[in-house]
Amino acid sequence: xxxxxxxxxxxxxxxxxxxxxxxxxxxxxxxxxxxxxxxxxxxxxxxxxxxxxxxxxxxxxxxxxxxxxxxxxxxxxxxxxxxxxxxxxxxxxxxxxxxxxxxxxxxxxxxxxxxxxxxxxxxxxxxxxxxxxxxxxxxxxxxxxxxxxxxxxxxxxxxxxxxxxxxxxxxxxxxxxxxxxxxxxxxxxxxxxxxxxxxxxxxxxxxxxxxxxxxxxxxxxxxxxxxxxxxxxxxxxxxxxxxxxxxxxxxxxxxxxxxxxxxxxxxxxxxxxxxxxxxxxxxxxxxxxxxxxxxxxxxxxxxxxxxxxxxxxxxxxxxxxxxxxxxxxxxxxxxxxxxxxxxxxxxx
Amino acid sequence: xxxxxxxxxxxxxxxxxxxxxxxxxxxxxxxxxxxxxxxxxxxxxxxxxxxxxxxxxxxxxxxxxxxxxxxxxxxxxxxxxxxxxxxxxxxxxxxxxxxxxxxxxxxxxxxxxxxxxxxxxxxxxxxxxxxxxxxxxxxxxxxxxxxxxxxxxxxxxxxxxxxxxxxxxxxxxxxxxxxxxxxxxxxxxxxxxxxxxxxxxxxxxxxxxxxxxxxxxxxxxxxxxxxxxxxxxxxxxxxxxxxxxx
Ligand code: SF4
Ligand code: SF4
Ligand code: SF4
Ligand code: SF4
Numbered sequence: 001x002x003x004x005x006x007x008x009x010x011x012x013x014x015x016x017x018x019x020x021x022x023x024x025x026x027x028x029x030x031x032x033x034x035x036x037x038x039x040x041x042x043x044x045x046x047x048x049x050x051x052x053x054x055x056x057x058x059x060x061x062x063x064x065x066x067x068x069x070x071x072x073x074x075x076x077x078x079x080x081x082x083x084x085x086x087x088x089x090x091x092x093x094x095x096x097x098x099x100x101x102x103x104x105x106x107x108x109x110x111x112x113x114x115x116x117x118x119x120x121x122x123x124x125x126x127x128x129x130x131x132x133x134x135x136x137x138x139x140x141x142x143x144x145x146x147x148x149x150x151x152x153x154x155x156x157x158x159x160x161x162x163x164x165x166x167x168x169x170x171x172x173x174x175x176x177x178x179x180x181x182x183x184x185x186x187x188x189x190x191x192x193x194x195x196x197x198x199x200x201x202x203x204x205x206x207x208x209x210x211x212x213x214x215x216x217x218x219x220x221x222x223x224x225x226x227x228x229x230x231x232x233x234x235x236x237x238x239x240x241x242x243x244x245x246x247x248x249x250x251x252x253x254x255x256x257x258x259x260x261x262x263x264x265x266x267x268x269x270x271x272x273x274x275x276x277x278x279x280x281x282x283x284x285x286x287x288x289x290x291x292x293x294x295x296x297x298x299x300x301x302x303x304x305x306x307x308x309x310x311x312x313x314x315x316x317x318x319x320x321x322x323x324x325x326x327x328x329x330x331x332x333x334x335x336x337x338x339x340x341x342x343x344x345x346x347x348x
Numbered sequence: 349x350x351x352x353x354x355x356x357x358x359x360x361x362x363x364x365x366x367x368x369x370x371x372x373x374x375x376x377x378x379x380x381x382x383x384x385x386x387x388x389x390x391x392x393x394x395x396x397x398x399x400x401x402x403x404x405x406x407x408x409x410x411x412x413x414x415x416x417x418x419x420x421x422x423x424x425x426x427x428x429x430x431x432x433x434x435x436x437x438x439x440x441x442x443x444x445x446x447x448x449x450x451x452x453x454x455x456x457x458x459x460x461x462x463x464x465x466x467x468x469x470x471x472x473x474x475x476x477x478x479x480x481x482x483x484x485x486x487x488x489x490x491x492x493x494x495x496x497x498x499x500x501x502x503x504x505x506x507x508x509x510x511x512x513x514x515x516x517x518x519x520x521x522x523x524x525x526x527x528x529x530x531x532x533x534x535x536x537x538x539x540x541x542x543x544x545x546x547x548x549x550x551x552x553x554x555x556x557x558x559x560x561x562x563x564x565x566x567x568x569x570x571x572x573x574x575x576x577x578x579x580x581x582x583x584x585x586x587x588x589x590x591x592x593x594x
Binding site: 235 | 375378379381382492493496499500508509510512513516517518519521522524525526532533534557558559560561564565567568571572
């Protein structure tokens with residue numbers, strides 16, 4: 001794919017061009033944390049953000065989404081779609097990898113049409129990270145690089161210079177909204193490669209899985225009866241925060257609501273999470289995972305084994321969000337994967 | 349189908365929850381068109397003892413209250429506790445941590461000896477309740493939800509998970525990250541995490557979530573550097589009824 005060069009001063013024009021057709025979201029700072037917020041010319045774009053506080057999935061799989069509308073009198077129903085074209089600018093590779101994973105699970109079996117609609121109306125623009133948040137470990141779980149899942153991918157190679165890789169035809173068209181831009185030279189491509197390498201070294205130095213990520217499923221398999229699950233989950237508040245902010249978690253619940261006149265209603269879905277106590281409760285009150293330790297273990301098995309069995313990659317991209325939001329400080333997959341591995345090494 | 353007759357009652361509380369309902373303004377007309385309100389002090393005059401659904405606001409704080417609530421219970425097919433004072437005892441339970449003479453003097457001054465009162469408690473501590481609408485004050489939307497469920501013959505079940513869930517869905521920065529004490533980790537959701545979304549913290553007004561792990565929460569708050577006094581003070585504000593020595 002082609003590589004181009006864009007200068008900082010060209011950005012405002014590009015953004016204005018895109019905004020004619022798309023809602024544009026860019027990383028911005030708020031109280032020391034970073035959020036994808038709608039762009040305006042006054043906005044200060046945080047090219048050097050370390051982590052988006054909330055997972056980008058919420059733009060494609062929102063916390064609450066209406067699915068169908070029904071009539072209580074006629075029993076007729078019709079599907080609801082409320083999508084508008086959007087651009088998510090500045091996603092780091094690990095977050096793009098998470099979206100790629102969502103794409104796969106949502107399309108598996110019968111396609112999730114609501115997700116598909118939003119996804120097809122979303123342009124993804126990646127960005128090479130310039131900083132790493134202290135909780136991140138994406139360097140250890142094969143999530144430091146993506147070669148698909150974006151329309152454009154931006155790397156800052158100088159104080160006011162970006163190298164832009166094209167990932168799709170649509171992306172290239174957007175890059176040319178105000179006319180063609182310069183092609184990158186091989187020297188510039190080399191700078192971009194080094195920038196990516198530097199940041200990967202940094203994250204790997206900071207938090208490291210002590211063995212290869214491909215071993216995680218086997219380590220978990222051997223640790224099903226570990227005492228760690230009970231010990232760690234003792235402090236679990238069953239608050240679900242670690243699920244909800246995870247960019248790869250996709251569970252939802254389906255609910256109905258009716259209007260005040262009791263004529264019409266809506267069926268909607270809303271985020272759910274396996275760490276919530278009643279998540280695995282079924283009719284009759286039986287709970288498949290009634291104990292905190294079972295729920296706690298299940299989450300790590302989802303991240304480290306079940307998704308791997310399905311897709312051949314870990315269900316954790318090492319973004320570090322769960323580490324950050326767990327007030328009990330027990331939700332860190334890297335720590336758990338390392339401790340289990342060490343315990344197994346002692347046993348040998 | 350004849351319209352179900354509805355009555356509102358209050359015990360120890362501020363009537364803030366009934367005010368929330370009155371605040372529904374014109375929407376109340378849509379909802380009220382499906383029921384007949386026989387008694388509602390904040391909205392209309394008159395009263396009748398013939399009702400099927402009773403909404404009860406306020407805590408039980410006196411022996412005399414017990415007689416009255418039992419009578420309401422015997423008349424109503426469905427009894428719904430309305431608001432924190434009724435569902436969890438709420439801030440009335442603050443007095444349960446003081447000695448009786450002390451709080452009586454504080455409230456009634458020289459007339460203290462003419463009043464009898466005992467430890468404040470939720471309605472469910474005295475009679476069985478069929479439903480609870482939590483919050484201080486209640487969320488009007490949830491009230492509407494409950495009424496609609498009653499009319500449709502569905503059972504309304506409030507969320508059984510902590511406020512953190514709704515707080516995360518709202519996209520808020522966790523107050524613990526700002527060094528503030530928040531009871532969302534143990535409080536029953538259903539309000540949408542409204543206090544955090546508006547810049548405050550969760551005070552626990554919806555009572556403990558069924559899954560709440562109070563011991564773990566105490567440990568977590570301690571690890572975040574909050575003192576025992578700060579934590580217990582905060583817990584007592586709304587959750588007094590659920591603390592050990594009650
Ligand atoms: S499990 Fe935690 S670190 Fe892994 S992807 Fe989810 S939020 Fe990020
Ligand atoms: S592990 Fe942490 S974030 Fe996850 S449910 Fe338990 S307390 Fe909440
Ligand atoms: S601010 Fe409070 S309610 Fe929100 S996530 Fe943090 S602890 Fe939970
Ligand atoms: S956030 Fe907490 S204090 Fe505020 S309304 Fe909800 S439960 Fe009550």
